Amino acid sequence: MADFEERFHSIVEKLKENNHKITPQRLAVAKILALSKGHPSVEEIYEQLQKDFPTMSLATVYRNVILIKSLGEVLELGFPDGRNRYDGNKPYSHPHVVCVRCKKILDWDFSNLKDMAKRITDETGFKILSHRLDFFGICQDCLGKNAV
Amino acid sequence: MADFEERFHSIVEKLKENNHKITPQRLAVAKILALSKGHPSVEEIYEQLQKDFPTMSLATVYRNVILIKSLGEVLELGFPDGRNRYDGNKPYSHPHVVCVRCKKILDWDFSNLKDMAKRITDETGFKILSHRLDFFGICQDCLGKNAV
DNA sequence: TTATTATATGATAATCATTATCATATAGGA
DNA sequence: TCCTATATGATAATGATTATCATATAATAA
Known part of the structure; x- marks a missing residue:
């Protein structure tokens, strides 16, 4: 299994284990986090999703990133100025x-x-x-x- | 010269070198940063100053902390949640x-x-x-x- | 398959730290 | 003491994030 597939699978498993519903939006956010090499911000994730999910709300992206973070499946990097950045590829x-x-x-x-x-x-x-x-x-x- | 006095002196010198006016508010902020062992936030610095400078604006504290940071005399520590914290005692x-x-x-x-x-x-x-x-x-x- | 219900979503308002604005005050040189 | 650039105080604006709430939907049971 390729690296990102393994990460994606791991995130989805954690979601299921903790009885979170598997929605298309949630899967889409999980996928981007699993693939993330460039440490995207929430805004960047949101923009990437516009093509496939033109009606997705920014709030939904925030909610899912925070949820996946609470499961220990994404690393959050904060900076004094600007946006938080996320690493779902190496969550440790x-x-x-x-x-x-x-x-x-x-x-x-x-x-x-x-x-x-x-x-x-x-x-x-x-x-x-x-x-x-x-x-x-x-x-x-x-x-x-x-x-x- | 005690450690904090040295730090205080160094900050004031930098301010003078760069032609910034020496105001009582500015000196008070510099003093707290020079003494800082607990890595205070701007809000905490502001509260400490209420006793001696009851009319000082929060904006003035922000401005002076940022100014002193721009001179390399205070270290800024940002966190994803909550406030930035400052170390004027060890600015590196x-x-x-x-x-x-x-x-x-x-x-x-x-x-x-x-x-x-x-x-x-x-x-x-x-x-x-x-x-x-x-x-x-x-x-x-x-x-x-x-x-x- | 359909009905049910707890949870998720979308839209948007609220929050909170920080930054900008602007009228007034003052440090520091003339 | 006067003058002027800069600093201050009060407050509005900003920008990222979080909360709210009506509606929609995933997952379970009938």
């Missing part, structure tokens, strides 16, 4: 590299953060649930367009 | 440990992130400007109050 905590100019977000695999979490628990008593590691910078595309 | 990128229940934020010193930034530049071409590493969990106080 992981590092990112963010272009502050074009808002591109790349995944950046890297481990040994678990060791750090353990150290924190030992030293502060915090029960660590998740983490977030983001590097902010300017991507190669943007550097090319406009010298810094 | 550094890890945090965040309690998702009471919103307490602790600093967590840790280095070797620079090596990681260099690796990212080598492999993706990003020019890294800053980073953010946050661990989210439940603090000891909150764990005590209410078993998890």
Whole structure:
């Protein structure tokens, strides 16, 4: 099973397990989240759905993204300015590299953060649930367009 | 010079260097940011100022926090839900440990992130400007109050 | 297959942090 | 002390997100 199919299947299973109804709109949002490589915002998901679901409400997209997030099947990335971004492809905590100019977000695999979490628990008593590691910078595309 | 005095001095110097007027309100905001250990929100700064500056506008607090941030003298921490939090005591990128229940934020010193930034530049071409590493969990106080 | 009912949707209003506006006040130099 | 650019206070506007509510529909049972 391809990666995105596995993710899609996993999201749908979670929805069923928790007795949420399977609607076309819900499936459509789940599919986009499962496919998401570019870390879309709710607005972007909404726009992508306009073609197939021209009557879908923005509120429905919000509701379903939040629902799927509550099931642990999508990772939410918030920023001080602008919109939240979502990763349904890798719903667990992981590092990112963010272009502050074009808002591109790349995944950046890297481990040994678990060791750090353990150290924190030992030293502060915090029960660590998740983490977030983001590097902010300017991507190669943007550097090319406009010298810094 | 005590740590907070040094920070306060540094902020005021930056303001002067950039030809910003030194007003009592501005100094008061700078002072709170320089002293900040608890990572206050704008609202919290505003409340702290009510005693000494009962007529100060919330907008003035926002304006000055943003101004000081634009001078690189305060670190802004955004979260998907709720308010931005500010660190004027350590205005550079550094890890945090965040309690998702009471919103307490602790600093967590840790280095070797620079090596990681260099690796990212080598492999993706990003020019890294800053980073953010946050661990989210439940603090000891909150764990005590209410078993998890 | 149809009826039933809890839940989902669409449309839109409300919320909340943040930002913009604008008349008035004031810091800092002349 | 005067002058002027900038800062402040009060408040409206914005933009993302959340809540509301009437209507529609998925899922279950008859």
